Structure formats: structure tokens, C-alpha cells
């Protein structure tokens with residue numbers, strides 16, 4: 198049974214609603230595989246909901262992935278940040294995704310990444326990694342208020358950078374929770390290399406809210422390492 202309420206886009210593009218105390222799933226289901234911590238065995242599901250249930254108050258809006266950006270989007274980072282991302286992605290040598298959050302400053306058409314929060318204890322599988330927003334909140338709380346959660350990153354153990362429907366739903370959800378959380382990086386191994394995770398390739402996306410219909414637009418972005 199679900200112990201928190203949220204919505205997400207499933208693998209065929211439908212918006213799914215999970216309602217705490219009401220939705221039951223099988224342990225084999227996509228819902229459970231993607232959000233294992235959102236469910237508990239029915240006999241213990243009566244425990245109180247977490248105090249923070251932003252997903253309930255602000256369900257994720259529809260998401261559209263575009264192949265071209267209307268205006269350039271840029272994700273800026275120092276070389277040390279890029280190296281940190283590469284080593285975080287290299288956890289995927291075990292065949293499971295890895296990921297975490299990007300912390301820094303956001304501006305109109307991009308973000309500047311100033312720190313990276315890896316999540317080595319996240320629940321991980323070949324096609325998902327569960328990113329814990331509460332961990333990101335605790336992390337940014339250490340910094341001055343100008344530092345925000347500005348994005349997420351995760352690896353794909355296969356060779357495709359393309360975000361899955363689950364990725365799009367998760368990105369939109371984090372964007373709803375954290376309005377500056379607009380950058381999304383996907384790192385994939387270089388399968389031509391004898392050490393595929395030595396220099397993973399990165400593809401970047403930026404989220405914004407569609408001016409008219411309020412949907413979330415996901416567009417490509419460039420990464421600038423300086």
C-alpha cells in the first residue's frame with residue numbers, strides 16, 4: 198500500500214496517481230520498482246505520512262520533451278565538478294544507474310553548478326535510481342541561501358542518453374518541489390573505451406514552464422566546463 202501520495206508519468210506516457218492509504222501495487226509493478234520507498238506492506242501502511250508531502254500539494258504537471266531549444270540553455274561547471282560527476286557515474290560499473298543532485302545558482306537560461314550531491318546509498322537498478330529530495334534539502338541547508346538545488350544527474354548504464362518517461366516524470370516532480378531544479382544531466386559510458394566509465398559522455402536538459410498551458414517543457418542544453 199502507498200504511504201505517500203504523488204503522480205508520475207509511466208512508461209507509456211500516462212499520468213499515474215498514487216494515493217497514500219488507497220493505492221495498492223504488486224511488488225513486481227513499475228510503481229514499486231521505481232518508488233519502492235513510497236510503499237509499505239498493507240498491514241503497516243497506517244503509519245503517519247512524512248511531514249513533507251509536497252508531491253500531494255503540487256502534483257507534477259504534464260511534460261513535453263523537445264528536440265530543439267527555443268533559446269540556448271547553458272549549464273556551467275568547473276572542471277572539478279565535471280570530474281566529480283564522472284566518478285559518481287562510474288558507480289554504474291555494477292550495471293545499475295547512479296545519480297544525485299546539482300547545487301548552485303540558477304539564471305534565466307541556465308544554471309551554474311557549484312557542488313554535487315552523490316547518493317551512494319540510493320536504491321538503484323538497471324533502469325532507475327531513486328533520488329532523495331530530503332537529502333538534497335539537508336545538503337543545501339549547509340550553504341548560504343543563494344545556493345539552491347538546481348538540478349539532478351544520473352547515469353544510464355546502456356548507451357542511450359534519451360530520458361525515459363520515468364525520468365521526465367521525476368524531473369518534473371523535482372521541478373515542482375524546487376522551482377530552481379531545472380537542469381538534468383544524463384551520463385552514459387563510452388563503450389568504445391576499454392574503461393567505459395573513465396570519460397562518460399554527458400547530455401544536458403533544461404526544464405521550464407510553458408507560458409500558456411503550464412506544462413513542463415524539457416529542452417536540450419549545452420554543458421560548458423571552464
Ligand SMILES: [Zn+2]
Pocket residue numbers: 351352353359360361364383
Ligand atoms: Zn534515466
